[in-house]
Amino acid sequence: MNIEQVKIRQLKMRMKSPFKTSFGSVQDKQFLILEARDRDGLTGYGEGVAFEVPWYTEETMKTSWHVLEDFLLPLIMGKEIHHPDMVSEIFSSIRRNNMAKATLETAIWDLYAKKQSIPLATALGGQREKVAVGVSIGIQPTHQQLYQKIEDALEAGYQRIKVKIKPGEDIALLNAIRNEYPDVPLMADANSCYTLNDLALLQELDQYGLLMIEQPLGANDIVQHAKLQSQLKTPICLDESITSYEDAEAAIDLGSCKVMNIKYARVGGLTEAKRIHDLCAKHEMEVWCGGMLEAGIGRAHAIALSTLANFTLPGDTAGSTHYWKEDIITPEITVKNGYISISKEPGIGYEINHSAIERYTVKEKVYRANR
Ligand SMILES: O=C(O)CCC(=O)C1=CC=C[C@@H](O)[C@@H]1C(=O)O
Numbered sequence: 555m556n557i558e559q560v561k562i563r564q565l566k567m568r569m570k571s572p573f574k575t576s577f578g579s580v581q582d583k584q585f586l587i588l589e590a591r592d593r594d595g596l597t598g599y600g601e602g603v604a605f606e607v608p609w610y611t612e613e614t615m616k617t618s619w620h621v622l623e624d625f626l627l628p629l630i631m632g633k634e635i636h637h638p639d640m641v642s643e644i645f646s647s648i649r650r651n652n653m654a655k656a657t658l659e660t661a662i663w664d665l666y667a668k669k670q671s672i673p674l675a676t677a678l679g680g681q682r683e684k685v686a687v688g689v690s691i692g693i694q695p696t697h698q699q700l701y702q703k704i705e706d707a708l709e710a711g712y713q714r715i716k717v718k719i720k721p722g723e724d725i726a727l728l729n730a731i732r733n734e735y736p737d738v739p740l741m742a743d744a745n746s747c748y749t750l751n752d753l754a755l756l757q758e759l760d761q762y763g764l765l766m767i768e769q770p771l772g773a774n775d776i777v778q779h780a781k782l783q784s785q786l787k788t789p790i791c792l793d794e795s796i797t798s799y800e801d802a803e804a805a806i807d808l809g810s811c812k813v814m815n816i817k818y819a820r821v822g823g824l825t826e827a828k829r830i831h832d833l834c835a836k837h838e839m840e841v842w843c844g845g846m847l848e849a850g851i852g853r854a855h856a857i858a859l860s861t862l863a864n865f866t867l868p869g870d871t872a873g874s875t876h877y878w879k880e881d882i883i884t885p886e887i888t889v890k891n892g893y894i895s896i897s898k899e900p901g902i903g904y905e906i907n908h909s910a911i912e913r914y915t916v917k918e919k920v921y922r923a924n925r
C-alpha cells in the first residue's frame with residue numbers, strides 16, 4: 555500500500571435521542587471520517603470517534619484533526635506500507651492521541667483487506683460468523699423512560715443491557731430495574747464517577763447480580779481498582795483506564811479487573827486492540843468490544859474486531875437504527891436474535907452511502923502525498 559491521497563471530513567449527524575452519561579450529553583454528534591486512497595485507486599475508510607468535548611478521554615474531534623494533519627499523515631503518505639501492523643510502529647514517535655491514530659490506522663486496515671479481497675474480520679484473524687450484541691442505555695429522565703428503553707432493547711433481541719450510573723442515581727436505580735427485570739443480563743457503567751471513599755456503596759451493588767461494573771474509579775487508575783476488586787463480588791470491567799497493551803498487562807498483574815472492554819480507538823487502533831485481546835486470552839480474561847456511539851464505518855471496524863475468539867461477551871455494537879435515522883453505510887447494520895452476521899464482502903464489508911456522507915459533511919479537506 556502507498557497512500558497518495560487522504561480526505562478528512564467532519565460530519566454532523568443527529569442521534570434519535572440524546573445519549574447522557576455521568577459526564578455529559580450528546581445528540582448532534584460531530585465526528586471525522588477519513589478516506590485513504592492508495593496508488594491503485596482503492597480506498598479504505600476510518601472513523602474518528604473522539605467527541606467534541608474531552609470528557610471521555612483527553613482527545614477531541616479537533617485535536618484528532620490537528621494531530622492527523624500535522625503529525626500522522628506526514629508519517630504515512632507516500633510511504634510503502636506492507637502490512638497495517640506497521641502503522642502503530644510508524645506512529646510510535648507520537649505520544650498517545652490514540653483516537654487520532656486509530657482514525658488513520660483503521661482506514662489502512664480496511665484498505666489492506668480490500669487489496670487482499672478478504673473481509674477485514676478475516677484479515678484480523680477473526681473466526682466468528684456472527685457476533686453477540688448488547689446495548690448501552692444512557693441516563694434517562696425518568697425510570698418509566700428507562701424501562702421503555704429496556705423493553706425496546708429486549709424486544710430488538712439485545713443480549714444484555716448496560717445502564718449508566720452516577721452518585722445519587724445508582725442504588726435506587728438498580729433496585730428499581732431489578733424489581734421490574736429480576737433476570738435480565740444487566741451491567742452498570744460508572745464512567746469513573748466514584749472513588750474508594752464510596753466503597754460501602756459499591757459493595758451494596760453486589761446484591762443486584764450485575765454481570766460487571768464498568769470503570770467505577772478514576773479514568774487513569776489501575777492501582778485503586780485492584781484494591782476495590784479485592785473487596786467486591788461484582789466483576790470490575792475496565793474501559794477508560796486501558797489505553798495500551800502495557801495498561802492491560804498492569805491491570806492483569808495487579809488484579810484490577812476481571813473483564814476488559816476493548817475499544818480499538820481508545821488504544822490507538824486495531825493492531826493494538828488485537829494485541830490486548832491476545833494478552834487477555836492468554837490470561838483467561840474475557841473481553842468485549844466497546845462502542846463510541848459510532849456511525850456505520852466505526853461500527854463496522856468494531857464488529858470485525860469482535861470476531862476474534864476471546865470476544866466472548868456481547869459488545870456495545872448496537873445496530874444502525876438504534877441511534878440513527880439513516881446510517882452512512884449500506885446495507886445498514888442489523889441485529890437478529892441478538893447477533894450481527896459478519897459480512898463476507900472485502901474490507902469493512904459494507905458499502906459507503908456516499909450521498910448520506912455528502913449530506914452530513916460540514917467540512918472537508920484533501921491531502922496529497924508529495925511526489
Ligand atoms: O457505542 C455505544 O453504543 C455505547 C456507547 C457507550 O456506552 C459509551 C460511549 C462513549 C463514552 C461512554 O459514555 C460510554 C462508555 O463508556 O462505554
Ligand SMILES: [Mg+2]
Pocket residue numbers: 743745768769793794
Ligand atoms: Mg464505558
